[in-house]
Amino acid sequence: MKHLPHKTIERLSQYRRALLICAAKGKAHIFSHEIAKIQHITPVQVRRDIMLIGYTGTLRKGYNVQELIDLIGDIIDTKEGLNVAIVGIGNLGRAMINYFNGKRTKLSIVAAFDSNPDKVERAFSGVKCYHIDQMGEIIKNENISIGIITVPAGAAPEITEKLVNSGIKGILNFTPKPVNVPSRIYLEEYDMITSLEKIAFFVKTHA
Amino acid sequence: MKHLPHKTIERLSQYRRALLICAAKGKAHIFSHEIAKIQHITPVQVRRDIMLIGYTGTLRKGYNVQELIDLIGDIIDTKEGLNVAIVGIGNLGRAMINYFNGKRTKLSIVAAFDSNPDKVERAFSGVKCYHIDQMGEIIKNENISIGIITVPAGAAPEITEKLVNSGIKGILNFTPKPVNVPSRIYLEEYDMITSLEKIAFFVKTHA
DNA sequence: TACCCTTTGTTAAATTATTAACAATTTTCT
DNA sequence: AGAAAATTGTTAATAATTTAACAAAGGGTA
Numbered sequence: 291m292k293h294l295p296h297k298t299i300e301r302l303s304q305y306r307r308a309l310l311i312c313a314a315k316g317k318a319h320i321f322s323h324e325i326a327k328i329q330h331i332t333p334v335q336v337r338r339d340i341m342l343i344g345y346t347g348t349l350r351k352g353y354n355v356q357e358l359i360d361l362i363g364d365i366i367d368t369k370e371g372l373n374v375a376i377v378g379i380g381n382l383g384r385a386m387i388n389y390f391n392g393k394r395t396k397l398s399i400v401a402a403f404d405s406n407p408d409k410v411e412r413a414f415s416g417v418k419c420y421h422i423d424q425m426g427e428i429i430k431n432e433n434i435s436i437g438i439i440t441v442p443a444g445a446a447p448e449i450t451e452k453l454v455n456s457g458i459k460g461i462l463n464f465t466p467k468p469v470n471v472p473s474r475i476y477l478e479e480y481d482m483i484t485s486l487e488k489i490a491f492f493v494k495t496h497a
Numbered sequence: 498m499k500h501l502p503h504k505t506i507e508r509l510s511q512y513r514r515a516l517l518i519c520a521a522k523g524k525a526h527i528f529s530h531e532i533a534k535i536q537h538i539t540p541v542q543v544r545r546d547i548m549l550i551g552y553t554g555t556l557r558k559g560y561n562v563q564e565l566i567d568l569i570g571d572i573i574d575t576k577e578g579l580n581v582a583i584v585g586i587g588n589l590g591r592a593m594i595n596y597f598n599g600k601r602t603k604l605s606i607v608a609a610f611d612s613n614p615d616k617v618e619r620a621f622s623g624v625k626c627y628h629i630d631q632m633g634e635i636i637k638n639e640n641i642s643i644g645i646i647t648v649p650a651g652a653a654p655e656i657t658e659k660l661v662n663s664g665i666k667g668i669l670n671f672t673p674k675p676v677n678v679p680s681r682i683y684l685e686e687y688d689m690i691t692s693l694e695k696i697a698f699f700v701k702t703h704a
Numbered sequence: 705t706a707c708c709c710t711t712t713g714t715t716a717a718a719t720t721a722t723t724a725a726c727a728a729t730t731t732t733c734t
Numbered sequence: 735a736g737a738a739a740a741t742t743g744t745t746a747a748t749a750a751t752t753t754a755a756c757a758a759a760g761g762g763t764a
Contacts, residue, residue: 556760
């Protein structure tokens, strides 16, 4: 299989989540237009994405829900799963942990870090919190490959550097401050304010 | 001015934030490559975005920081500002409120809603929480145009419907469940799990 | 002055992403 | 059997986005 576009990867993740819900309801097959409806996109796009991963449905029944779930899993997940750490146990950090607890996934948050002594050595929704200075050690011992940054913006560069030095492979930065990482590390950044300002712009102009 | 691309709007919001920091440091002028460095993009893209909004820098000094901030404000903000409500006072909802409190911006979170009686009538970081049943009334009285959904996924469709019926203009949905809105309403959705799974994929394939 | 360096503004090209179009296939109905 | 309807898979077309290329301008310097 050749390159899968970034956007396709994102949609596959979302298809899988929708499919898992369908599977739980006992639905065995699904049509492209049904998936499309759930995700507010076009059926063509769904078929195209599915084509790109080399799966084939049947003409009258559509796609086999479980097969598609499994195939997307083969593409996105690693067999053993990946371990995740969260840095910064504020409201956002706790939200992430809670968010994850329900889901069954190949990604597990296995450690948290914070600089506040009141938080270290405590567990948050089952995830133990360590002091930031222990980051290098824990990340290596626990084989953690992804770090989520949910600290205040000012601390982001320093935390990023620590994560990079600890041998992390991917980073999700939720602070509004863009951070720099070596090109071997995959970086994703999301900024809530930007999302809101974008909505504001379109509300304003569409009015 | 003609259509500004979505991506340009997102970047303008980010440029402005970077520029505000520069201005606070007393920097009066900035080059496209400096902005680009901060945002990890190319200088050409910065110049192109700035061209699209009709601003012009000077050849030897670059762009005037304050002028650019003001112009981006003219584009993104409304003069009087927009009011925002947050629905669901869990960790994520509180994170959003805290996030906003520091920033000076034309968007203000003026109300929160929750179904938990222990939370209603309380204030969270200065934002008063009402019962969900009061949504229609409060949104009209407070002239709220944007709603942020931070409830558990299962409740998302019902909350969305209430927001729509209350006359909201834009929605930011943080639940993993895609919601349906009439086309007159601007909808933005963000799903943390998708972001993480995307990172996982690239960590896996880039290894 | 004449040349070099830097930076903007902008057009053109390339790339990426989405949408349209449609042949092929299977089922259902008459 | 033959026609009609629905759906997939795929190629072609379109649209959106990014990147490249480069002329023009200004300032420094020998």
